[in-house]
Amino acid sequence: MIKFVDMFSGIGGFREGLTRAGGFTCVGHCEIDKYANRSYNALFDTKGEWFIEDARKPTQRHARFQLLCGGFPCQT
Numbered sequence: 001m002i003k004f005v006d007m008f009s010g011i012g013g014f015r016e017g018l019t020r021a022g023g024f025t026c027v028g029h030c031e032i033d034k035y036a037n038r039s040y041n042a043l044f045d046t047k048g049e050w051f052i053e054d055a056r057k058p059t060q061r062h063a064r065f066q067l068l069c070g071g072f073p074c075q076t
Contacts, residue, residue, distance in 0.1 A: 003027045007069060009040055028052075
């Protein structure tokens with residue numbers, strides 16, 4: 001199982017693709033938009049996963065992972 005972190009996750013496009021491909025486990029995500037994050041949490045079981053709202057403000061607590069996924073940040 002390859003562990004990955006879903007940066008700028010939106011509603012989980014990368015996560016859904018890797019889940020469908022098989023062999024991947026999401027260990028955390030980052031999303032600043034509260035509505036997108038609410039949808040993400042409704043679509044996926046995120047209990048016990050690492051989460052950070054703002055990628056510019058990292059925390060000491062982080063997940064161990066082998067793959068970092070990142071969607072392009074949304075444009076206004």
